[in-house]
Amino acid sequence: MADIPGYTYGTAEVARSPVSLEDLEKLKQTIQFSEEDHEYLRMVGEALSDQTDALFEHWMSLFGPIFMSYFAGPDGTPDERYLGAAHPRFVQWIFDTCNRTYDQDWLNYQHEIGLRHHRTKKNQTDNVDSVPIVHFRYLWAVVYPMSAIRPFLARKDHSDEEVDKMHQAWTKALMLSVILWSHPYVKDGDW
Amino acid sequence: MADIPGYTYGTAEVARSPVSLEDLEKLKQTIQFSEEDHEYLRMVGEALSDQTDALFEHWMSLFGPIFMSYFAGPDGTPDERYLGAAHPRFVQWIFDTCNRTYDQDWLNYQHEIGLRHHRTKKNQTDNVDSVPIVHFRYLWAVVYPMSAIRPFLARKDHSDEEVDKMHQAWTKALMLSVILWSHPYVKDGDW
Ligand code: HEM
Ligand code: HEM
Numbered sequence A, B: 001m002a003d004i005p006g007y008t009y010g011t012a013e014v015a016r017s018p019v020s021l022e023d024l025e026k027l028k029q030t031i032q033f034s035e036e037d038h039e040y041l042r043m044v045g046e047a048l049s050d051q052t053d054a055l056f057e058h059w060m061s062l063f064g065p066i067f068m069s070y071f072a073g074p075d076g077t078p079d080e081r082y083l084g085a086a087h088p089r090f091v092q093w094i095f096d097t098c099n100r101t102y103d104q105d106w107l108n109y110q111h112e113i114g115l116r117h118h119r120t121k122k123n124q125t126d127n128v129d130s131v132p133i134v135h136f137r138y139l140w141a142v143v144y145p146m147s148a149i150r151p152f153l154a155r156k157d158h159s160d161e162e163v164d165k166m167h168q169a170w171t172k173a174l175m176l177s178v179i180l181w182s183h184p185y186v187k188d189g190d191w
Helices: A021-031 A035-048 A052-069 A080-099 A104-117 A136-141 A143-147 A160-181 B021-031 B035-048 B052-069 B080-099 B104-117 B136-141 B143-147 B160-181
Strands: none
Touching: A021 A104, A021 A160, A021 B052, A021 B136, A021 B143, A035 A080, A035 A160, A052 A080, A052 A136, A052 A143, A052 B021, A080 A104, A080 A160, A104 A160, A136 A143, A136 A160, A136 B021, A136 B160, A143 A160, A143 B021, A143 B160, A160 B136, A160 B143, B021 B104, B021 B160, B035 B080, B035 B160, B052 B080, B052 B136, B052 B143, B080 B104, B080 B160, B104 B160, B136 B143, B136 B160, B143 B160
16 A cells, blocks of 8 residues: 555645645534444445455446546547556545545545646646546546445445445545545635 | 526526536436436425425434524524525425426526525525625535435335435436536636
8 A cells, every 4th residue: 555656645745635624524514424434434445345346347337438538648548557557546545435534634635636636736646648637527427426336335244224324434435525625626715 | 486586497587507418418427317317306306295394304403503504694693584585496496306307497597506505696686695605515515415315205105126216316416416506616617
């Protein structure tokens, strides 16, 4: 995990989030994200640990063309080096979402991920020449398909009720994350 | 429905959405929102038709204080006239979401609802003196609790599978709507 190029979680390279821990707490309350959700997220992480390839393929079957278009190089086709570099960080994000404490480091890294989708910082980490921004609308449009992973969670030895709670915890965590990632996209003072 | 003050759906008072029907179509595809979802949304509308008071009370039990704070008048307490004026439009929105065709008029009105939460147009419809904007983060934070209405959908005579599909259609419609409402909040060119 420490050896993923461009993965700077918890390091001094990551700037401080403009969002306070107090605002995060209020957001969590509004989303109904509680301590219990962290327990279920850990179960999600375990359930997904040997399924990340299948899950990524599933997501690509749902929104691959849109996703790939934002990895396009100057010739308009996906830049394989870019894709290959971002992929391990994407997989790591799944486990960070499931296993990290949502503290100042986590908050800072959510802002960093937002910047890396936004024109502020896209393409810089992997030093590529690609489209300048992942548009806001697609960042949000994939949240529904990315949240609908119940079949993957149900493959392990959990009761229906547990799978429901795992699914809910995952959905809430995704909503919370993308709200934080949206900060660079939103007009000053409106977030 | 024609007699709700400030409800201007389909009228010339509503400006054209900056989003094209083509972009809407791509968004729907990415969210996996299909024609079938419209059928299930109609069932949602029927199931909720005699439960809107209970549903609104349920939502207020989850995020009432945050919600009310954005209806505050100059003295900091909720402006009852403002609340009372916006409420019927809110209820109407539930049925518009369930029963309307998602055409140019629908698209235009989603933009109008976004403007009415944003500082561009908040407070104008009811001519009130209240806080200038519903912050972006809360617009999105209530999507999860507002989507989690399965118990309300399950109270009628539908199979578990039907209730699941109704719930999914409702969740997708909510995501789609709030993506469109976000337009006024997002920096030029980033949406
Ligand atoms: C909620 C949905 C999404 C999640 C959870 C997600 C997750 C991630 C993560 C974790 C990274 C790596 C960030 C880093 O550590 O550098 C990443 C990068 C990237 N994602 Fe996403 N992403 C989402 C939506 C999208 C969408 C919709 C697109 C395009 C349609 C997209 C395109 C990209 C691109 C191009 C990068 C590389 C950014 C760079 O140049 O640094 N992502 N994504
Ligand atoms: C996805 C969540 C939300 C939905 C579905 C929703 C729905 C609506 C609808 C349909 C209206 C009436 C618009 C019109 O016809 O004039 C409205 C108005 C309003 N809503 Fe929301 N709303 C949401 C989130 C919020 C949140 C989070 C707040 C505050 C915390 C809020 C506060 C208001 C206010 C203050 C108005 C009156 C706006 C004006 O001055 O015209 N809404 N809402």
